[in-house]
Amino acid sequence: MNNNPFCLPVFTDKWIKHFNTSGQEKRFDFIENVSFVKKSFLPVYINVGKNLTKGISYKFSNTGKDFKKKVFLLYDVPDYFELDTTHNFSSLKTIDIQQYPGYLVGTSQYPDITAFKKSRFGKSSLAKVNKYKRKLESSFDITYTLYYGDISRETYDLVFDKFKELLEKRFSEIHVHNNNLDPDEWEFYYDVIYDMILQKKASIYVIYDGDKPIAGSINYHFDKVAIGAIMAYDIDYSKFYLGFTIIHKLLEWAIDNGLEIFDFSKGKFGYKTQWSDQEYYFSYHILYDSSSLLANLLSSIMSLYFRLKVNLRERNIGMLKNKLLFFFKKKKKRATKDYKISEFDDTIDSQKFSKVSFDVKTLEYLKRITYDFLYSRSEHIRDIEIFQDLNDKKTFVILGKSAKQKVTFE
Structure with missing residues (x-):
């Protein structure tokens, strides 16, 4: 050591x-x-x-x-x-x-990621794990990048800023304080991880949708051990279980590169007990x-x-302490809207509907609903169009290549 x-x-x-x-x-x-x-x-x-x-x-x-x-x-x-x-x-x-408690995987005992997954998951669970990754890759332009030994400052800043945004969004929704986001801690991580990547003492694994980071993990390295430190993912992709895909790709990398241990570190969380083979x-x-x-x-x-x-x-x-810290620090909760989904069998009439985009700030709440539609209907994001009812501004239609649905907000 x-x-x-x-x-x-x-x-x-x-x-x-x-x-x-x-x-x-x-x-x-x-x-x-x-x-x-x-x-x-x-x-x-x-x-x-x-x-x-x-x-x-x-x-x-x-x-x-x-x-x-x-x-x-x-x-x-x-x-x-x-x-x-x-x-x-x-x-x-x-x-x-x-x-x-801490959790780890003894990666050296598995010849490949398939052997590991078969050892940890039953037939039905294994099918789900594989499905999440497959559906993610079939609905978006997904690429995977490990920054280890080299990363430009521009890329580093972009990824780190995005990770912070994703963590804030996730913990705001569940109304829990995350100490990693305390200004002193986050500034420390931002300052230290860059140099550690260049010295191969740390890495950042990133899942990209196009050129946009949507999930990833900050990891430490020494000898033949990798330690997961901070995991971030976009909760708008919740149907796709991004966390499972991050872990899948990290363990695949660890096994393929001859690491002996991938350590999930401290904390008892469901995903750690599911994926680890040692406590x-x-x-x-x-x-x-x-x-x-x-x-x-x-x-x-x-x-x-x-x-x-x-x-x-x-x-x-x-x-309880983290929930109280969230409350007393008066952090902004992520706004949510109630809605109902229904079938839409009509054609899109340009006199009744106007094309819109969830990339507009005021309509970003449509993003998760649209991604849920992609998952359930096996559509690709490039084939999706969204229309707003001109007579009822709370009603939208998501139109795909082979499916469509109506979304009505209360």
Whole structure:
């Protein structure tokens, strides 16, 4: 784990720049591969990156005793890293507090994506997974691009801005706060991911509809491991289950390129349990000098605090917190309109109907309905026309190559 990207300057320098106003980073002789910051008058040191890493690794050097009278907190240590934490220091103790479940796929055991899917899904589920991708590709001009090792600044800015827009739209609709969109966090990701892509420590996988990004994933890389960090997709394509297609293509890439693990990272979500073949846990490690009364006291308090957080999280307090944050930050909810679908058997009379487009801001609410029509009627977007009833502005007709339907808003 010496190539852990969260312990390298390409990541740590940016984190220090964005989150540590003192700008001071400290390394210690007794521990390798990780650096720390001190934010209070107490002798407590926190790993650089804190909870924005997707897995910290470390080892003891057995040289130096500069842990004396101190406490060290390391966030998010995955148990599948199988770290060697043996040491020769009699007074250095560790408290391991299990925090979050994580999920991964051992990609090296599958010869191809087909073998993997057959191992994870029953016959009917497998048919659905394949159908979502097939219907997406038959209804839109879909292309897939992985940016890994090279990306222009112009493309990077376009993709990152689009990802932010898609995340805001998605979480606005479900009325939940997403911490990735906090200004400080998003600015950090924007700043750090570009350089990490160029150094092959990160990648962005993008699904394009024409020249428009509609979904994708930001990932970290080290050794033969890829870690999914942020997934974004356009909820207007909800019928096509874009998230499944993203995962399908990421795992296909990982298997084809000889990766050993694709890690979905922390958080228990339905898609992770569906696609992963292994569950693991993230832990917080508290290292402390047991010969120091103050270090003993501080480590005990910290341990109690983090165990309490686990208990609250198991009671879904975290979801409630995010819903409250959404409310109190007064974020704008995405407007929705009630409507009904009916058959339309008439011809389009130019005296009664006017051609319109959902690309117009005032009619963008037609987009998801139109995409649902594409999915259910197996039409392609290039063959679609939309008409508005001139006598009833709340009524529209979606006209395809071989099907049509009427949409009436209340």
